[in-house]
Amino acid sequence: MRKIVSILLLIIVAFGIIRALVEIPFGTLKTEVGRYYIEKGVEETGAVNIVTSVVVNYRAFDTLGEIVVLFIAAIGLGAVLRTGREKKTRDVQPASLILFTGCRFLFPFILILGIYIFIHGHLTPGGGFQGGAIIASGFLLIYLGCKERRISRVASHIAESLGGLVFLGIGLLGLVFGSYFLFNFLPMGTANTLFSAGVIPIIYIAIGFKVGSELAGILDNLIEES
Amino acid sequence: MSFLNSYIYYIGAFGLILIGLYIMLVKHNLIKVIVGLGILDTGVNLFLISVGYITKGTAPIFSKPGIDSQQMVDPVPQALVLTAIVIGVAVLALALSLAIRLYQHYRTLDLREIKEQRW
Amino acid sequence: MIYLVSILVFLMLIGAVMASILKDLIGAVIAATLVSIIAAILFYLLQAPDVAMAEAAVGAALTAAIFIIAIRRTERYEK
Numbered sequence: 001m002r003k004i005v006s007i008l009l010l011i012i013v014a015f016g017i018i019r020a021l022v023e024i025p026f027g028t029l030k031t032e033v034g035r036y037y038i039e040k041g042v043e044e045t046g047a048v049n050i051v052t053s054v055v056v057n058y059r060a061f062d063t064l065g066e067i068v069v070l071f072i073a074a075i076g077l078g079a080v081l082r083t084g085r086e087k088k089t090r091d092v093q094p095a096s097l098i099l100f101t102g103c104r105f106l107f108p109f110i111l112i113l114g115i116y117i118f119i120h121g122h123l124t125p126g127g128g129f130q131g132g133a134i135i136a137s138g139f140l141l142i143y144l145g146c147k148e149r150r151i152s153r154v155a156s157h158i159a160e161s162l163g164g165l166v167f168l169g170i171g172l173l174g175l176v177f178g179s180y181f182l183f184n185f186l187p188m189g190t191a192n193t194l195f196s197a198g199v200i201p202i203i204y205i206a207i208g209f210k211v212g213s214e215l216a217g218i219l220d221n222l223i224e225e226s
Numbered sequence: 227m228s229f230l231n232s233y234i235y236y237i238g239a240f241g242l243i244l245i246g247l248y249i250m251l252v253k254h255n256l257i258k259v260i261v262g263l264g265i266l267d268t269g270v271n272l273f274l275i276s277v278g279y280i281t282k283g284t285a286p287i288f289s290k291p292g293i294d295s296q297q298m299v300d301p302v303p304q305a306l307v308l309t310a311i312v313i314g315v316a317v318l319a320l321a322l323s324l325a326i327r328l329y330q331h332y333r334t335l336d337l338r339e340i341k342e343q344r345w
Numbered sequence: 346m347i348y349l350v351s352i353l354v355f356l357m358l359i360g361a362v363m364a365s366i367l368k369d370l371i372g373a374v375i376a377a378t379l380v381s382i383i384a385a386i387l388f389y390l391l392q393a394p395d396v397a398m399a400e401a402a403v404g405a406a407l408t409a410a411i412f413i414i415a416i417r418r419t420e421r422y423e424k
């Protein structure tokens with residue numbers, strides 16, 4: 001009975017989507033605001049990566065909302081999974097020497113790659129979220145390869161809180177110096193250099209640290225059995 | 227051939243949305259339902275990016291000073307999808323933590339048996 | 346060029362159907378990771394390098410890792 005109703009519902013949804021899809025032509029210009037961002041983007045913000053200037057400067061409030069959603073998900077996961085009972089001790093076979101040494105050797109290079117990606121977010125494709133995900137992958141390598149080694153909880157909390165507070169602080173400083181929240185108040189500099197585009201690199205560094213330590217904290221909570 | 231040329235990305239996104247919805251409605255193991263949620267999320271993101279594509283356009287980055295700005299792809303859907311991908315992984319993590327909690331309480335992950343029990 | 350995209354979309358849809366059919370849950374997770382990786386390639390072919398990098402970093406490594414950790418704490422086979 002339930003299967004018949006579900007398949008009927010799927011046929012109705014498929015019919016609706018096909019009726020909408022034939023009206024949308026593929027490969028033509030659809031919005032006007034994209035043209036404005038491309039033409040005025042470099043002189044108004046100073047970042048040569050237009051997607052970065054849209055995410056951090058023109059629509060920075062949406063990025064703030066997304067960081068809040070990620071924060072709520074991490075807190076919810078920690079609240080559901082940690083009960084305060086003592087951990088069951090399992091017999092874990094330690095990894096071989098090659099695996100242990102290889103994981104410890106690769107870890108700083110993965111961190112450097114992640115930090116490089118989010119520092120150059122306004123010049124090349126990249127940014128805070130991509131760099132943060134790569135840093136979390138580096139921590140996953142340490143959790144899988146080395147037995148019973150965790151990052152210290154205090155350092156993770158400090159990195160995460162500082163990232164969010166720097167973002168909000170820059171937004172409020174924009175209210176002080178300019179006219180609106182998240183105003184770009186630092187000088188633009190010449191395009192295509194590292195120290196350009198105002199507050200955009202500082203916001204991306206804060207977002208990179210916050211997302212990286214948050215995803216590593218999510219993995220830590222899932223692996224610990226308690 | 228021209229039909230395929232103009233609609234192949236739409237067919238891919240539409241197929242992913244339908245298969246994701248089918249897994250979420252019909253299957254009765256909780257982790258498989260969450261896998262279906264992930265596939266549905268990927269399908270919707272692919273559809274959003276393929277709407278913003280302009281024929282024979284390039285990526286919206288001014289890496290060299292002399293790039294023509296008339297031939298660039300729309301940057302607004304890319305910014306929205308960047309946000310949507312991160313929110314998708316946050317929702318998956320929270321859903322999996324709730325699934326682990328349900329297993330510790332009911333000792334099963336079958337949705338039909340969980341609905342039968344009262345307490 | 347259009348043949349390459351057609352083959353990739355066909356492989357992606359086969360991966361999604363395999364994620365629905367398999368009874369071993371770890372096999373279903375690996376099929377969903379295949380869907381995510383081919384979607385990252387298609388994002389690059391649609392001239393969106395930022396989105397391709399985000400989808401590859403998040404969908405290929407982190408989603409599979411949290412699924413496999415959750416499956417390890419519950420059951421492996423769907424009845």
